[in-house]
Amino acid sequence: RPLRPAEIARLARAVEEPTFDVYVGKEDGIVRRVSLRIDVDVPEEQQRSLNGLTRAAIRLSAQFDDVGGDQEVSAPRQSRPLSDLTTQIGGLGALTGQQPQAGQSSSDGGPALDDFERYAACLDAAGPEEAEAIESCRALLP
Numbered sequence: 001r002p003l004r005p006a007e008i009a010r011l012a013r014a015v016e017e018p019t020f021d022v023y024v025g026k027e028d029g030i031v032r033r034v035s036l037r038i039d040v041d042v043p044e045e046q047q048r049s050l051n052g053l054t055r056a057a058i059r060l061s062a063q064f065d066d067v068g069g070d071q072e073v074s075a076p077r078q079s080r081p082l083s084d085l086t087t088q089i090g091g092l093g094a095l096t097g098q099q100p101q102a103g104q105s106s107s108d109g110g111p112a113l114d115d116f117e118r119y120a121a122c123l124d125a126a127g128p129e130e131a132e133a134i135e136s137c138r139a140l141l142p
Helices: 005-014 044-050 082-089 092-096 113-125 131-140
Strands: 015-024 031-041 055-063
Touching: 005 015, 082 113, 113 131
Parallel strands: none
Antiparallel strands: 015 031, 031 055
16 A cells, blocks of 8 residues: 555655665666665654664665666576565564554554565565566555
């Protein structure tokens, strides 16, 4: 579901100067690289529920080589399930300031923590090339 205005406002207060860069070939207009940087100050009232986390930084960068050519994608060697991350940060609600307990939905009608954990497990079980399996996981969220 889309974020509600109150959730967007909470995120806007926590995120500092996000950047998103797209590098495009001048001659062909093809995207060669994308990068994202987000720094988040965790609000004091949320820090306890996030095991004392006070600040988070997200850095993502993707470089596209041999654009238009044959590509081979292999799984990371030391990947971990998404559920490991969501358990550490208290589920998706932690990102929007909502902390539902197991078996309860969030106060705004969002998914319960149990629902999100089932969704994360479904995503972990689906292979990265299995678009239909990934899409079917969405049915696990209300």
